Amino acid sequence: MIRRGGIGLLAAFLILAALGAFSDQLGLSSFYLILLGSICFWIAQATSWNILSGYSGYFSFGQAAYVGVGAYTTAVLSGRHGVDYFLTVPLAGLLCGLLALGVGAVAFRLGSLRGEIFALLTLAVPFILAAFARINRSIDGGQGTTVPIPDVPDAFGGLPQFQYLLALLVAAVAVAAAYAVQHSRMGSALAAIRDAEDVAEVMGVATFRYKMLAMLLSGVIGGVAGSVFALQIGFVTVESVFGLTIPLFVIVMGVLGGRTHWLGPVIGAVLIVTLQDRLSSYGLDAWNSIILGGVLALLVAVAPDGLYARLRARPLVALGALVVVSGGLAVLNVWGDILDWLVVGMLVASLLAIVLGSRLVGARLPFGRRPAADVAAAEVAPDQAASAEAVLAEAVHAEAVHAEAVPAGPGTGADSGPAPAGDADDAEEAAAADGAGEADRLGPVLIECRQVARYFGGVHALEDVTLDIREGELVGLVGPNGSGKTTLINLLSGAFRPTRGVIRLDGQDITRMAPHRIAHVGMARTYQIPRPFDSMTVRDNVAMAIMFGREPLALHRARPIAERHLATVALDHLADAHPADLNLHQRQLLEMARAVASNPKVLLLDEALAGLNPAEVDNAVRVVRRIHESGITIVIVEHLLRVLNQLATRLVVLDRGTCLADGEPQVVLNDPAVIRAYLGRQAHV
Amino acid sequence: MNVIQATLTGALIGGLYALMAAGLSVTWGVLRVINLAHFGLILIGAYLTFQVADSWHLDPILTLVITVPAMFVAGAAIQWLFDRLRLTEFNSLLVSFGLLIITIQVTSNIWSADFRRMSADVNPYATQSVAIGRLVFPVTTLVAFGLAALVVLASHLVLRRTFAGRAMRAIAQDRAVAGAFGVDHRRLSVLLGGIVGATAALAGMVFALSNALTPDTAYEWFGTVFAVVILGGIGEVVGTFAAGILVGVISGVVSAVWSPAAAPFVLFSAIILALLLRPQGLFAAGGVR
Numbered sequence: 001m002i003r004r005g006g007i008g009l010l011a012a013f014l015i016l017a018a019l020g021a022f023s024d025q026l027g028l029s030s031f032y033l034i035l036l037g038s039i040c041f042w043i044a045q046a047t048s049w050n051i052l053s054g055y056s057g058y059f060s061f062g063q064a065a066y067v068g069v070g071a072y073t074t075a076v077l078s079g080r081h082g083v084d085y086f087l088t089v090p091l092a093g094l095l096c097g098l099l100a101l102g103v104g105a106v107a108f109r110l111g112s113l114r115g116e117i118f119a120l121l122t123l124a125v126p127f128i129l130a131a132f133a134r135i136n137r138s139i140d141g142g143q144g145t146t147v148p149i150p151d152v153p154d155a156f157g158g159l160p161q162f163q164y165l166l167a168l169l170v171a172a173v174a175v176a177a178a179y180a181v182q183h184s185r186m187g188s189a190l191a192a193i194r195d196a197e198d199v200a201e202v203m204g205v206a207t208f209r210y211k212m213l214a215m216l217l218s219g220v221i222g223g224v225a226g227s228v229f230a231l232q233i234g235f236v237t238v239e240s241v242f243g244l245t246i247p248l249f250v251i252v253m254g255v256l257g258g259r260t261h262w263l264g265p266v267i268g269a270v271l272i273v274t275l276q277d278r279l280s281s282y283g284l285d286a287w288n289s290i291i292l293g294g295v296l297a298l299l300v301a302v303a304p305d306g307l308y309a310r311l312r313a314r315p316l317v318a319l320g321a322l323v324v325v326s327g328g329l330a331v332l333n334v335w336g337d338i339l340d341w342l343v344v345g346m347l348v349a350s351l352l353a354i355v356l357g358s359r360l361v362g363a364r365l366p367f368g369r370r371p372a373a374d375v376a377a378a379e380v381a382p383d384q385a386a387s388a389e390a391v392l393a394e395a396v397h398a399e400a401v402h403a404e405a406v407p408a409g410p411g412t413g414a415d416s417g418p419a420p421a422g423d424a425d426d427a428e429e430a431a432a433a434d435g436a437g438e439a440d441r442l443g444p445v446l447i448e449c450r451q452v453a454r455y456f457g458g459v460h461a462l463e464d465v466t467l468d469i470r471e472g473e474l475v476g477l478v479g480p481n482g483s484g485k486t487t488l489i490n491l492l493s494g495a496f497r498p499t500r501g502v503i504r505l506d507g508q509d510i511t512r513m514a515p516h517r518i519a520h521v522g523m524a525r526t527y528q529i530p531r532p533f534d535s536m537t538v539r540d541n542v543a544m545a546i547m548f549g550r551e552p553l554a555l556h557r558a559r560p561i562a563e564r565h566l567a568t569v570a571l572d573h574l575a576d577a578h579p580a581d582l583n584l585h586q587r588q589l590l591e592m593a594r595a596v597a598s599n600p601k602v603l604l605l606d607e608a609l610a611g612l613n614p615a616e617v618d619n620a621v622r623v624v625r626r627i628h629e630s631g632i633t634i635v636i637v638e639h640l641l642r643v644l645n646q647l648a649t650r651l652v653v654l655d656r657g658t659c660l661a662d663g664e665p666q667v668v669l670n671d672p673a674v675i676r677a678y679l680g681r682q683a684h685v
Numbered sequence: 686m687n688v689i690q691a692t693l694t695g696a697l698i699g700g701l702y703a704l705m706a707a708g709l710s711v712t713w714g715v716l717r718v719i720n721l722a723h724f725g726l727i728l729i730g731a732y733l734t735f736q737v738a739d740s741w742h743l744d745p746i747l748t749l750v751i752t753v754p755a756m757f758v759a760g761a762a763i764q765w766l767f768d769r770l771r772l773t774e775f776n777s778l779l780v781s782f783g784l785l786i787i788t789i790q791v792t793s794n795i796w797s798a799d800f801r802r803m804s805a806d807v808n809p810y811a812t813q814s815v816a817i818g819r820l821v822f823p824v825t826t827l828v829a830f831g832l833a834a835l836v837v838l839a840s841h842l843v844l845r846r847t848f849a850g851r852a853m854r855a856i857a858q859d860r861a862v863a864g865a866f867g868v869d870h871r872r873l874s875v876l877l878g879g880i881v882g883a884t885a886a887l888a889g890m891v892f893a894l895s896n897a898l899t900p901d902t903a904y905e906w907f908g909t910v911f912a913v914v915i916l917g918g919i920g921e922v923v924g925t926f927a928a929g930i931l932v933g934v935i936s937g938v939v940s941a942v943w944s945p946a947a948a949p950f951v952l953f954s955a956i957i958l959a960l961l962l963r964p965q966g967l968f969a970a971g972g973v974r
Contacts, residue, residue: 059775106957115775116719120911121960124953127908131950142946244904248786255779289790297783301770 005179005262013172020164021157030160035339037160037232039273040167044225045246046253046265047174051181052218053251054259056211057194058115062103062122064246065129066096066219068238070226072133075145075236085150089227096223097216099125104215108208123247130242144237147230167228174221178262181217185547186210188555191260192544195533202493204519204548204598252296258306260535267307271346278343303354310353317356321349443471446602446633447492452501453657454487461487463657464501469602469635474628476648476665477637480677483654485637486528489604492635493525494518506601520550522601526594526608528637530587532579538590539575542566542597549598565597566590569623585616589623596627603627605636609643621647641669653677687941690820695937696930697822700830703929704888705906706913707836707922708760708881714920715857716874717774718767721781724903724910725788726763726882730756730889731898732796738807738893745808745894746828752886760882761875768871785903793900800897810894825895832887837926840880844922853877857920908949909936912956916967928967 016036019026023033045063053059073092077083107121134142149159156162181187189210192200201207230236249272250265257268272292279288303310311318326345330338447469454462462484469475477485490496491503494515503511510518524545532541542562546553553561566572569589579587588608595603605624609617621643628634638644644651644665651668653661655677661668668674705727712720730752737748763784767777805812813824844850855863856870864870896902909932917928935955936948943951959967 059778116778117915117960119775119778120915121957123911124908124956127949128953131946131948131953135944135946135950244907248782251779251782286790286794289786293783293786293790295783296786297780300776300779300783301772304776 005183009172009176009179013168016168017165020161020168023161023164024157030158033160033164034232035273035277037164037167038277039270040164040171041225041229041232042249042253042269042273043171043266044167044174044221044228046250046257046269047171047178047262048218048221048225049247049250050254050259050262050265051178051221052211052214054254054264055181055187055190055194056214058211059119059251060122060218061119061247061251062125063222063250064126064242064244065099065103065122066222067226067229067246068126068129068133068241069096069099070223071230071233071236071241072139072145073223074227074230075147076139078150079145079147085148085231089224092227093220093224096219096226098219099223100215100219101212104212108211126242126244126247130238133238133242140236140238142238144235146235147233149234150231163228163232167225167232170221170225170228174225175262175266177217177221178265181214182262185552185554186213188540188544188547190214191535192533194260195535196531198495198515199527199531199533200544200548202495202515202519202525203545203594204516204550205544206514206516206548208514248292252292254306255296255299255304256307258308260305261308264306264308267311271307271350274339274343274346278340307350307353310356311350314353314356318349318353321352322346325349442473445469446471446506447635448502448504449488449492450502450504452488452491452498452503454484454491454496455499460657462491462498462654465654465657465659467652467659467662469633471601471633472631474624474634474636474647474649476644476651477635477654478639478641478644478651479654479660482656484657485654486606487657488654489525489606489635489637492602492604493523516548519548519598519600522550522599523604524595524598524600524602525604526588526591526606528607528610530579530584530591532582532587532590532594534579536578537575538566538571538577538579538582539563541579541590542594545594545597546599551599562593562597565593568596568626569593570619585612585620588612588620592620592623592627596630596632600632602633602635605634605638607637607639609638609640617643645669688938691937691941692934693820694822694826695934697826697830697933698937699930699933700826700833700926701888701891701929702909702913702932703917703926704829704833704836704884704891706910706917706925706929707833707840708884708888709910710914710917710920710925711840711877711922712764712881713914715853716764716767716877717777717860718764718772719774719778719781720763720767720881721778722763722784722788723760723781723881723885724906725785726756726759726885727889727892727906728788728792728898728900728903729759730886731893732792732801732889733886734890734893735801735803735898736796738803742807745803745810745890749886749890752890753883756882756886756889757879758882760885761879763882764878765875767878768874789900789903796898796900798900800899802897803893808894823895825891828894829891832891833926833929836884836887837922840922849873849876908953912952916956916959918967924967931967 019028019036020033023030045067048066049060049063070092073095074085074088077088077091078085103122103125107118133139152159152162156165181190189200189205189207192203192205193207193210197207226241229241233240253268253272254265255268256271257266258264275291276288279285279291299306322345324345325348326341329341329344445468447467449465449467452462452465452467453460465484465488477488479485487496491498492505494510494513494517497512501511502509505518505521505523508521510521510523513521532538533544536544539559539562540555542565543555543558546558546561547555563572563575566575569592571586571589571593574582574586579590582590592603592605592608595605608624609620612620617640624634624636624647636644636648648665650663651661651665652659653668653671653674660677661671661674705724709720709723712718712723733752733755734745734748737743737751738745763781767780770780772780803811810824810828815822815824815827842850844854852863852868852873855866855868856873860870892898892902913925913928913932916931917925932952935952939948939951
């Protein structure tokens with residue numbers, strides 16, 4: 001797959017380069033060279049945009065900044081200061097890279113940056129730069145600058161050939177970069193950021209770094225292509241390079257072609273540029289923007305996943321339509337020339353792909369990136385799931401029998417079942433003795449909270465919580481709604497920072513650490529409402545945690561390990577399905593498999609049993625117990641006291657942000673203060 | 686003296702920015718739609734004012750009788766479309782961007798890309814001004830400020846005091862729950878879309894009073910108006926008004942002291958700084974978000 005794409009890319013580049021190099025012999029007029037050069041420019045720009053906005057989901061409206069800075073670098077340096085053209089191209093890339101890093105550093109440092117705010121921030125950047133170019137006389141003061149024609153080496157033939165080959169080279173490098181990114185760790189990281197950024201961060205993905213890398217790459221490509229653009233247009237003005245039509249074009253191309261695949265912007269650019277050219281040649285310039293705007297609005301509403309996914313779902317139909325329509329028009333020799341036939345053929349093929357594809361891809365699947373085979377697999381899945389459930393039910397039954405036969409003795413650590421009902425005093429004494437004995441057998445302190453507080457404005461969610469959790473414990477965190485349980489989980493995983501206090505994990509101060517580094521120290525968590533990466537298969541969801549875990553692995557090596565983790569939660573038969581096809585219980589099991597896959601020291605389970613039916617609860621409890629037995633310390637937030645009573649080695653009760661009780665489950669649950677706060681006056685355990 | 690004049694004129698012009706931004710801010714905050722087509726409605730409102738006033742020799746302010754209902758219908762129709770398509774917040778940005786581009790091109794096809802301006806005999810306001818001591822205030826800016834204050838006050842009262850306003854705030858906080866309590870969000874959002882469209886007609890009229898029109902001006906509003914929306918706090922009408930005045934003052938003073946070309950440079954730099962320090966907006970008090 002990887003090799004095939006690479007070879008195809010290289011072959012396309014060589015063929016297109018040969019077209020340019022031998023254009024005289026082939027009888028290719030400079031009109032075609034200019035058109036092809038323009039397509040190459042837009043491919044480079046759309047790809048530059050896509051590496052950031054398509055892959056990571058942060059839509060930029062500021063592509064004009066790169067085009068403008070790139071073009072002006074070349075125009076001013078070579079036009080006013082006589083710098084060699086070839087030197088200005090890398091300089092343009094460098095300047096745009098720096099600009100991108102600057103914008104990224106500002107934007108991505110914003111707490112809780114939302115996509116819309118990023119879009120508007122990037123929209124403002126070209127305005128600032130355009131204003132700067134207008135007021136600064138040493139740039140051009142708004143007058144415009146002519147780009148001198150560089151000395152073209154003889155090998156290239158004339159200027160049109162040279163311009164075309166240069167643009168082709170930049171476009172090829174851009175597409176190759178997008179291809180490489182998509183198939184690398186960075187591609188996985190950006191996809192995870194697109195799906196659920198904070199989940200990715202907490203899982204161990206250095207989101208800030210990957211976003212900055214994407215910005216940098218996008219900026220350099222955009223700047224270099226902008227520099228080539230300056231030569232193509234010959235005269236650079238603020239209006240021509242900083243205008244809003246540039247972001248408009250790249251966004252339309254990206255949305256039309258498809259944003260999650262490297263080929264998407266290429267398809268979009270080819271279609272849009274040729275269509276525009278044909279419209280102009282028929283004197284329909286006034287309709288250009290109307291059609292573009294209409295295409296954008298319609299596509300977002302009808303096929304937000306873009307053409308690429310649709311074409312891949314029905315490649316033969318699309319190709320057939322292209323050949324039949326274009327070939328038919330050519331044979332009949334009606335309606336203009338070869339370009340018209342091609343454009344009509346491409347439009348028909350795209351329309352067919354969209355219409356047919358929406359039945360296959362769009363209707364059911366929110367992201368629509370799946371090949372047909374996966375859909376088939378997902379449809380088969382329910383049967384398998386049913387049979388697997390039967391197996392599981394049997395297993396549960398067998399274990400229940402086993403448990404009855406051999407009552408779990410108190411203090412067997414992981415398995416400390418409910419103390420036999422009887423004399424309460426005896427039970428308490430036993431528990432106390434047991435607790436002391438347990439402390440000896442437990443490992444060193446893993447999590448240390450020292451007077452941790454967290455305020456949200458005037459709301460004191462947590463107040464002076466001091467807590468030690470030792471290795472090997474299974475701590476149940478309980479308390480009424482709003483008592484600060486989830487806040488504590490969020491503080492431990494680094495999603496929030498405490499207002500006050502210190503948190504240590506395994507001896508390291510993690511109070512102000514970035515969440516992905518806390519994950520690398522050994523913390524993993526699940527979410528109350530499961531938050532899988534929707535665009536990835538179940539297997540890749542788990543593989544992500546391994547790829548970006550404490551010992552990073554490549555994707556192809558992480559996948560087999562991921563399957564093992566899926567097997568431990570009995571989800572391996574759904575490895576090829578997408579999270580959207582899973583039920584709540586399966587999604588929560590996926591959350592657990594994903595968290596365990598990162599090989600944590602401590603696992604934080606946030607209401608992992610909420611909303612499950614009794615059979616599912618039993619199954620989930622078995623999974624939690626198995627995870628605990630494998631040596632992972634667990635903190636579980638849960639409302640079902642019956643479950644915690646069996647499962648936990650220790651209970652911590654929070655009430656209104658403070659620690660109300662802490663100790664052996666039986667003791668804590670009989671504490672009058674706890675009963676009052678948590679269960680109400682009349683309740684009984 | 687120069688700076689004082691620039692500050693006051695800037696503040697008055699800020700009324701126009703607030704008038705343009707208020708509708709955008711409310712649809713974003715309440716309906717979760719980032720409606721770039723709003724700029725298109727303002728543009729058409731401005732051109733309709735120009736056309737009606739010029740060809741029928743009507744007082745430009747009287748043209749509101751025609752433009753306000755027209756833009757109400759247009760705004761309601763756009764909102765109805767967004768509702769039918771069930772767009773996410775972000776996709777609404779893309780779809781309405783498409784609509785805006787279509788609007789600008791259609792405007793350009795009808796009225797040409799050249800600058801158009803109401804002739805002086807139908808537009809007496811353009812040349813009049815009120816003098817207080819040595820300070821001079823063009824009537825057009827007073828109209829802009831007055832209308833903006835009126836719209837802001839009215840929408841503030843409607844949102845706080847009336848049943849429909851409370852229902853809209855409920856929708857803003859949680860559409861599903863509001864629906865469960867019997868709030869018909871479809872009808873309310875179409876109504877709100879219409880009202881917002883009507884404010885676009887007001888803004889368009891005010892713009893046409895003092896400016897020559899060209900379709901591309903819609904793009905020029907983009908930056909400033911979004912700055913006002915974000916600085917004011919999304920969905921905060923009163924905040925939008927304050928932010929409009931602030932932005933107007935900054936632009937006015939920078940233009941007077943330095944150079945008009947430098948105004949956007951200073952303004953957007955200030956916005957980025959403000960976003961860094963207070964991402965929820967300068968004048969947001971927690972608000973609907």
